Amino acid sequence: MQIFSLREFAPPGDVTALRDEVRALIAAHEHRWAPEQRANPWFSFDPEFSRALGDAGFLGMTWPKQYGGHERHALERYVVIEELLANGAPSGLHWIADRQTGPLLVKYGTERIKAKYLPGMAAGEIYACIGLSEPNSGSDLASVRTFAEKTAEGWRVNGQKVWTSGAHKSHAALTLLRTEAGSERQAGLSQLMIDLDLPGVTIRPIIDMTGQHHFNEIFFEDVLVPLDALVGEEGRGWAQVTAELALERSGPERYLSSHMLLEALIDHAGPSPAPALAELIGRLTAEMWTLRQMSLATAAKLAAGEDPMVEAAIVKDLGNAYEQAMPRLVQAVVEDVDFADDTRLARLLKFILVQSPSYSLRGGTPEVLRGIIARGLGLR
Numbered sequence: 001m002q003i004f005s006l007r008e009f010a011p012p013g014d015v016t017a018l019r020d021e022v023r024a025l026i027a028a029h030e031h032r033w034a035p036e037q038r039a040n041p042w043f044s045f046d047p048e049f050s051r052a053l054g055d056a057g058f059l060g061m062t063w064p065k066q067y068g069g070h071e072r073h074a075l076e077r078y079v080v081i082e083e084l085l086a087n088g089a090p091s092g093l094h095w096i097a098d099r100q101t102g103p104l105l106v107k108y109g110t111e112r113i114k115a116k117y118l119p120g121m122a123a124g125e126i127y128a129c130i131g132l133s134e135p136n137s138g139s140d141l142a143s144v145r146t147f148a149e150k151t152a153e154g155w156r157v158n159g160q161k162v163w164t165s166g167a168h169k170s171h172a173a174l175t176l177l178r179t180e181a182g183s184e185r186q187a188g189l190s191q192l193m194i195d196l197d198l199p200g201v202t203i204r205p206i207i208d209m210t211g212q213h214h215f216n217e218i219f220f221e222d223v224l225v226p227l228d229a230l231v232g233e234e235g236r237g238w239a240q241v242t243a244e245l246a247l248e249r250s251g252p253e254r255y256l257s258s259h260m261l262l263e264a265l266i267d268h269a270g271p272s273p274a275p276a277l278a279e280l281i282g283r284l285t286a287e288m289w290t291l292r293q294m295s296l297a298t299a300a301k302l303a304a305g306e307d308p309m310v311e312a313a314i315v316k317d318l319g320n321a322y323e324q325a326m327p328r329l330v331q332a333v334v335e336d337v338d339f340a341d342d343t344r345l346a347r348l349l350k351f352i353l354v355q356s357p358s359y360s361l362r363g364g365t366p367e368v369l370r371g372i373i374a375r376g377l378g379l380r
């Protein structure tokens with residue numbers, strides 16, 4: 001039976017100096033950031049900060065230098081990401097390009113596509129989004145219906161995507177489409193990099209429960225996309241997307257979404273907290289540390305070229321449970337918090353209570369993750 005084995009997390013170079021460098025960059029920009037912006041930092045936006053990260057060489061860290069990357073180690077990148085999230089640095093604009101779309105283009109993109117997007121992504125100036133979900137195919141991506149017909153002029157795209165984070169801020173969407181007429185389920189799917197300013201593309205906002213606009217619907221009506229915007233092989237979209245999802249599941253973003261609240265709680269508790277408060281802080285810290293070891297070990301396996309799909313699903317499921325439980329546990333123990341107050345703790349608690357239900361939806365629901373884990377354990 002498969003077990004969760006730990007692998008040593010050993011980035012090259014001086015990790016302490018690297019952490020200090022990222023912290024100094026954050027310190028130079030953090031005066032602009034409200035508490036709510038610092039909570040859930042990979043969904044909040046600051047273009048100036050994204051550009052500063054690009055200038056400092058902290059985006060596209062592992063990509064080839066010829067495309068604006070820095071050819072650094074994947075675990076050095078992990079250290080940078082951990083610092084950004086643990087310090088609540090708004091990273092939403094460059095997040096998808098740096099984490100997912102850029103690496104996919106490096107691996108599968110045509111030369112024209114690589115040259116067109118990667119240097120700008122590494123500079124923190126070109127942003128991307130992910131077009132997977134559709135109105136009738138959310139978790140069940142194999143039922144994707146948006147269609148791209150191959151014509152002499154290019155791919156002609158028709159259909160609709162939904163829940164697309166950051167589409168209204170993005171330059172392009174890496175989109176999963178059906179490219180083979182009459183194909184069903186996992187067969188006949190491909191990925192296209194679609195510029196969002198093309199004629200026939202309409203982006204409509206969806207406002208979330210916190211009142212923020214980060215979700216969108218994207219409509220494609222006879223959108224003509226160049227043939228070489230195909231990313232990877234025609235018909236291999238399913239395998240590419242599932243590999244991509246495995247990569248996005250085990251990072252520190254899966255247990256640090258509520259981290260600003262833990263920090264505010266520790267500040268609120270002061271040097272001699274009541275026993276229940278001390279116990280909660282101890283419990284949350286111990287859980288966070290355990291999740292961190294699991295996430296680090298999974299990152300080390302990915303960096304070693306292994307395929308820890310089950311471990312990644314476990315990290316995401318346990319991490320989401322932890323970060324979702326935190327606001328309710330804090331609310332139960334801190335009795336004097338008044339949501340009308342302007343304190344950091346009150347503002348963060350109010351915001352994260354409303355925001356946290358989404359943590360376990362994005363990137364795979366618990367049911368879907370547990371299905372993957374069960375298969376890995378040989379139970380289905």
Ligand SMILES: Cc1cc2nc3c(=O)[nH]c(=O)nc-3n(C[C@H](O)[C@H](O)[C@H](O)COP(=O)(O)OP(=O)(O)OC[C@H]3O[C@@H](n4cnc5c(N)ncnc54)[C@H](O)[C@@H]3O)c2cc1C
Pocket residue numbers: 129130131132133134135136137138139140162163164165166358359361362363364365366367368371
């Ligand atoms: C904050 C956030 C950001 C997102 N960003 C993006 C984005 O940028 N791009 C994008 O494409 N999508 C994005 N999504 C969409 C998300 O990843 C899911 O695909 C989508 O929310 C689920 O689709 P649905 O609403 O149709 O629910 P469904 O897929 O219909 O799920 C409904 C319920 O059925 C369960 N279920 C579904 N399939 C199975 C199964 N096989 N076995 C057991 N149970 C199952 C689910 O767990 C869930 O409880 C985002 C979602 C959130 C919350």
